[in-house]
Amino acid sequence: MCSKPVPREPLRRVAVTGGTHGNEMSGVCLARYWMQAPGELQRPSFSAMPLLANPAATAACRRYVGRDLNRTFTSAFLTAKAHPDDPYEVTRARELNQLLGPKASGQAFDFILDLHNTTANMGTCLIVDSTHNVFAMHLCRHLQLQSPELPCRVILYQLTGEESYSLNSVAKNGMALELGPQPQGVLRADLFTRMRALVAAALDFIQLFNQDAAFPAFEMEAYRTLGSVDFPRTEAGDLAGTVHPQLQDRDLEPLRPGAPIFQMFNGEDVLYKGASTVYPMFINEAAYYEKGIAFFQTEKLMFSVPALPALAPAPGPAP
Structure with a gap:
């Protein structure tokens, strides 16, 4: 598994992405709203950039139009020569890599928070690459403490030796929020409100970190x-x-x-x-x-x- 270094400078370049899958409506609607009214994403030390990741799939209210965008941020796709027959999501992944990355470079965004829904009964899940991502683990803990009465589980998705492939892997650090159950193409007010609160709490944590707050060690279940x-x-x-x-x-x-x-x-x-x-x-x-x-x-x-x-x-x- 990868091991991401702990940030040693304030996080200034932060993005919140929705619509990576175009029929997962909480992220789609929040991204659209924040693109028109971004003030909610501002903090004293930074302002997060809202972004609709897959506009074509969002317009069609489909998960994707050519291939799954959230499986396309690997070196094989990002570095290959462009071809007219490339699926839309391959072209879009390269665009996002240039905007938010390039992946694995010093110029990449400091943090990406990617918003997702599932039709499964997953509740609130925080998806991180591995246990070695210390900053993300502390962010997860912070989110869990905001609503201790609600389950907020941490999922480690990356298999040993596997290259990261998700949108948030383009940044120096990142994670995904996964909320369900919500049918595809449907917006539920409770999940919309919950996701909005989680994003606010995540940005508050980054603000605390930027203000030189220290966070103690802890035990994590994942x-x-x-x-x-x-x-x-x-x-x-x-x-x-x-x-x-x-x-x-x-x-x-x-x-x-x-x-x-x-x-x-x-x-x-x-x-x-x-x-x-x-x-x-x-x-x-x-x-x-x-x-x-x-x-x-x-x-x-x-x-x-x-x-x-x-x-x-x-x-x-x-x-």
Whole structure:
């Protein structure tokens, strides 16, 4: 997994992106609103830039028009020579890389907060690349403490040895908010309000950091992706069953060996045959049918996050 250094200077260039998937309406509507009224994103030490990441997909109210934009920020796509037959999202990824990056460069934005919705019963999730991202871990902790009565889970998405591919990976640092359940193309007031509050709290944390606040070490619980499980299928590749009622809507709850995971169309149950308990997420996510994913398996981790020290004071003028 990657290891991102702790910022040693104030974060000045921050972006809040919505509509990376054009039918995830909380981020779409917030980005559109803030582009017209950006004052809500201003803080004394910086002003976050709102951005509609995938305008074509947003206009069509589709996840994407050519390929999944949030899987397109890899070196293979960003550095390849442009071709007239490139999918729209490949061209758009290169545009965003120039605007917010270039990726892995000193000129990249300091932080990107990317906004997403899921049709799965995920509640509020904070998606980060790995445990080594100390700044993001402290931001996650800050967000959790704002509403301790509401579950706010941390998801570690990056597999060992895997190149980061998401929009927020273009910046020096970043994370994604994932709120659900919300149907594709639908806006729910409760999730819209919750996402708006989370963005405000995230920007407040960056402001505190920029003001030389120090944050103590703590213990963090998170869920790390292990892999995915497909639906049962026929030899022709069609669905042969669906998510079992006992698993549906139980995202990030323990799934033990022998528990039912699918219900075949002939009425038979398919049981989980793993050797250990896992925590499934994105169960029956609408956007993942095309990807051959019924749910992801994760493991629950507890780990120590080191303190985030205050920024060193800027050197004064020479005597």
